[in-house]
Amino acid sequence: MKRPGxxxxxAEFDGPTALVEAAAHVRDRGYTRVDAYTPFPVExxxxxxxxxxxxxxxxxxxxxxxxxxxxxxMQWYAMGVxxxxxxxxRPLNSxxxxxxxxxxxxxxxxxxxxxxxxxxxxxxxxxxxxxxxxPRFALATRDRFFxxxxxxDPRFDRRQTADFLRSLGAREVSEVGR
Amino acid sequence: MSTADTPRTSAxxxxxxxxHTFASITDKISAIVLTRRTTLAWLIGFAxxxxxxxxxxxxxxxxxxxxxxxxxxxxxVGWGFAITNFVWWIGIGHAGTLISxxxxxxxxxxxxxxxxxxxxxxxxxxxxxxxFPLLHMGRPWFFYWLMPYPNTMGLWPQFRSPLxxxxxxxxxxxxxxxxxxxxxLIPDFAxxxxxxxxxxxxxxxxxxxxxxxxxxxxxxxxxxxxxxxxGLATPLVVSVHTVVSCxxxxxxxxxxxxxxxxxxxVAGAIFSGFAMVTTLAIPLxxxxxxxxxxxxxxLENMAKIxxxxxxxxxxxxxxxxxxxWYSANPYERYVQxxxxxxxxxxxxxxxxxxxxxxxxxxxxxxxxCNPVVLFVVxxxxxxxxxxxxxxxxxxxxxxxxxxxxxxxxxxxxWDWATFAGSLGLFLTLFFLFIRFMPMISIFExxxxxxxxxxxxxx
Numbered sequence: 001m002k003r004p005g006x007x008x009x010x011a012e013f014d015g016p017t018a019l020v021e022a023a024a025h026v027r028d029r030g031y032t033r034v035d036a037y038t039p040f041p042v043e044x045x046x047x048x049x050x051x052x053x054x055x056x057x058x059x060x061x062x063x064x065x066x067x068x069x070x071x072x073x074m075q076w077y078a079m080g081v082x083x084x085x086x087x088x089x090r091p092l093n094s095x096x097x098x099x100x101x102x103x104x105x106x107x108x109x110x111x112x113x114x115x116x117x118x119x120x121x122x123x124x125x126x127x128x129x130x131x132x133x134x135p136r137f138a139l140a141t142r143d144r145f146f147x148x149x150x151x152x153d154p155r156f157d158r159r160q161t162a163d164f165l166r167s168l169g170a171r172e173v174s175e176v177g178r
Numbered sequence: 179m180s181t182a183d184t185p186r187t188s189a190x191x192x193x194x195x196x197x198h199t200f201a202s203i204t205d206k207i208s209a210i211v212l213t214r215r216t217t218l219a220w221l222i223g224f225a226x227x228x229x230x231x232x233x234x235x236x237x238x239x240x241x242x243x244x245x246x247x248x249x250x251x252x253x254x255v256g257w258g259f260a261i262t263n264f265v266w267w268i269g270i271g272h273a274g275t276l277i278s279x280x281x282x283x284x285x286x287x288x289x290x291x292x293x294x295x296x297x298x299x300x301x302x303x304x305x306x307x308x309x310f311p312l313l314h315m316g317r318p319w320f321f322y323w324l325m326p327y328p329n330t331m332g333l334w335p336q337f338r339s340p341l342x343x344x345x346x347x348x349x350x351x352x353x354x355x356x357x358x359x360x361x362x363l364i365p366d367f368a369x370x371x372x373x374x375x376x377x378x379x380x381x382x383x384x385x386x387x388x389x390x391x392x393x394x395x396x397x398x399x400x401x402x403x404x405x406x407x408x409g410l411a412t413p414l415v416v417s418v419h420t421v422v423s424c425x426x427x428x429x430x431x432x433x434x435x436x437x438x439x440x441x442x443x444v445a446g447a448i449f450s451g452f453a454m455v456t457t458l459a460i461p462l463x464x465x466x467x468x469x470x471x472x473x474x475x476x477l478e479n480m481a482k483i484x485x486x487x488x489x490x491x492x493x494x495x496x497x498x499x500x501x502x503w504y505s506a507n508p509y510e511r512y513v514q515x516x517x518x519x520x521x522x523x524x525x526x527x528x529x530x531x532x533x534x535x536x537x538x539x540x541x542x543x544x545x546x547c548n549p550v551v552l553f554v555v556x557x558x559x560x561x562x563x564x565x566x567x568x569x570x571x572x573x574x575x576x577x578x579x580x581x582x583x584x585x586x587x588x589x590x591x592w593d594w595a596t597f598a599g600s601l602g603l604f605l606t607l608f609f610l611f612i613r614f615m616p617m618i619s620i621f622e623x624x625x626x627x628x629x630x631x632x633x634x635x636x
Binding site for chain 1: 369
């Protein structure tokens with residue numbers, strides 16, 4: 001029943017509680033191409049939508065390890081190998097003195113990974129998205145809560161899905177063009 | 179504001195005045211940027227700040243032409259105002275990170291309305307701070323020699339030196355703070371994009387928002403990233419002033435060579451930073467009518483932190499003096515004694531008055547909740563912390579081991595002009611920030627409303 005030109009359906013809800021309940025029902029019905037849009041992070045929405053935990057913490061851990069090893073290596077190589085500088089016979093690999101910079105580089109690389117990783121996983125920057133075609137969607141950054149079901153969802157049916165969304169207490173259901 | 183008509187309870191004042199909704203918060207904060215007329219106060223403030231910025235530009239230009247000799251620095255006092263200002267500014271930055279990262283991890287909801295401009299303060303303060311070591315190098319155009327890169331000279335920075343640690347610490351701190359601030363702003367930029375009436379506003383905020391649309395999946399990763407950044411920034415903020423204190427403590431100079439420096443510097447940083455946050459918050463809430471969002475509770479909490487960190491700093495002063503005597507080292511003893519009665523004694527006693535005596539007013543709840551009193555105390559603490567850094571830098575340097583190498587430091591007009599100019603840079607950036615960016619985090623304010631909670635189905 002998919003029609004070209006239709007991205008999906010967008011349902012508008014008044015509050016986070018209504019949205020979370022609706023999301024849970026939509027998921028129970030077997031819809032999979034579903035996402036919610038809220039003006040702030042809503043606590044139990046992830047579970048209701050069945051969003052799995054993300055991989056970002058592991059990426060950040062990897063970034064931290066790269067920063068830590070890389071930061072230490074840089075100092076060890078510079079001070080011990082490339083330009084050995086004997087200060088009163090002290091060891092060239094004077095590790096306690098290398099800790100502060102190792103720590104700073106660890107934090108720097110881990111932090112950059114967190115930010116760039118978050119943006120990349122979210123697919124941002126994304127200048128265009130079909131949802132921006134819906135004028136009321138501007139309220140998603142103010143005080144409205146939206147639930148969208150994409151047309152490529154196997155269970156999607158233009159009329160039945162819209163009726164179903166209305167039955168969940170949506171204030172308004174709009175079609176989203178591409 | 180009076181609570182006389184309500185019965186006294188142990189419950190603290192609210193972090194947001196009752197009656198607000200998601201929409202009213204959004205509209206009120208975004209209106210400051212989008213629709214309200216630019217106030218006369220803003221224009222006058224901006225004009226004054228920009229004039230001071232002009233002073234900075236003239237000072238730097240003359241510095242580049244004539245060299246660091248235009249300052250009062252000499253041998254033995256090679257650091258002078260430049261490093262005093264550096265330590266002062268970087269310390270101010272610390273409160274922003276403390277509010278945004280540590281209070282986030284501690285789930286202190288009251289931080290939501292002050293974290294955004296405190297973070298902005300951090301970034302601008304670190305920019306001012308970074309300026310001074312650069313200018314103090316004498317040949318700032320060779321600043322990149324501080325960076326480790328393969329070069330034709332076959333040299334590396336000396337990684338065992340705290341001065342090089344400082345480069346890494348401050349650069350990391352600036353980068354992380356900037357990212358933290360920007361990440362926090364993305365959802366609010368999206369709000370401004372969606373609410374802006376002008377095409378220029380939509381394009382500018384739309385670009386900055388990068389297409390944010392508040393998807394649940396995005397929010398999940400966003401919150402993960404935000405929390406991880408907070409976790410990373412928390413030890414970072416402690417490390418930065420620790421490294422700065424190592425610039426002093428690792429040397430053997432009497433008055434500097436002390437193990438109390440790292441904690442004492444970190445506490446002093448938070449002390450001066452909260453004083454600066456308070457200095458900025460009190461006029462902002464009055465001029466922009468933000469008493470609903472920055473309530474008495476915020477003022478009181480900040481006052482308490484100023485009081486506590488002030489006591490830690492006081493302990494630091496006492497220990498410094500005690501250890502000077504207890505070390506039985508004649509040089510240490512002399513430097514401590516000279517601090518009290520020597521040429522820079524008045525500066526020392528002034529800082530004791532500003533940092534130790536004045537904050538004691540804040541034991542009284544009435545003083546903590548009175549914006550005028552708190553503002554004055556905060557201003558005095560700002561001055562006191564600057565004096566503290568001045569005494570640590572200048573007084574210690576001007577008396578080292580050999581009387582033959584003793585000398586006085588007198589700041590020149592250019593020292594003062596550069597310092598005043600850095601205030602101009604800070605204030606100019608801050609004025610631009612409050613005009614063009616939401617000074618309170620809109621999306622985080624929404625989360626503290628009772629409606630934001632998902633109610634369990636009965």
